[in-house]
Amino acid sequence: IDVSHLTREQAEKRLKELRDIINYHNYRYYVLDSPEITDAEYDRLFQELLAIEERFPDLITPDSPSQKVGAPPLDEFPEVIHSVPMLSLGNAFNDEDLMEFDRRVKRESGLSKIEYETELKMDGLAISIRYENGILVRGATRGDGVRGEDVTPNVKTVRGVPLRLLIDNPPPVIEVRGEVIMYKEDFEKLNNERIQKGEPPFANPRNAAAGSIRQLDSRITAERKLHMIAYGVGEVVGVEFKTQFELLQYLNKIGFRISPEVKVHRDIESVIVEVKRLTAIRDSFPFGADGIVVKVNDIELQKRLGATSHEPRWAIAYKFPAEEAET
């Protein structure tokens, strides 16, 4: 695409337009799963942006879509300290465990009625992405919950991760947490390629996602077709939420994929019905899901219940029964 006629001022204006247009179409395609333009039209826009940035490299901004294709390899990952620890979840394996969870929440809160929210538990790698004034500034792995690895260049390549939040007046700080996953079909294709090349196949999509996000060369990460599904927040300054359900709607609005099948329940009995329904359709999802996360919906109550040193008291993961070995 010939951009030689552009003055610097015209280039700056056109780059801003292209960033907004391309970032919007990324959201349509990877988050809403409903593209408005063809891949060819998208590629033309992307090539125009690259051509202008090549002529005016100092006009490249951190939220440019060109920053999603990866950067030269690192020697190692810097360390990140999570100001809000990334906790893991306690497990429930049957209805009685869920009833016991409900009894414990009622006992600890002194309430006789608890509203719950359910989401899928994706089988991937937990990631925390920090945005300052709407710009992606850091992506980190969970690590041990307090110390993780800075994998920012890699996180930028993940589908469904916006480099700039899609709202006009973004909060000063928001850390979005979610699971980086690889779709089952992309996992199969990747393993076939690896076997063709005499490389060891990955054992499962979770290992493939973890191995891909922890690549020192983020250009390799960019080829691995990773997706992110958001499910919570860490440090937040300047925005508040009343319920978990509202938090998820906000995350979706600012540019993230969220779990399919999110529901609010007036009691644990309703949760148990939903657990049965989702267990029956567990193989229908394009990514690995290893259970259902059951959360107290009211954020104020979540805070009151708090957490142990490594698990929240306001959430539990119902684990799907181990799948019978494929015969």
Ligand SMILES: NC(=O)c1cnc(N)c2cc(Br)sc12
């Ligand atoms: N929907 C959710 O909250 C969710 C989904 N998938 C996961 N692997 C995890 C882990 C934590 Br901790 S929460 C959560």
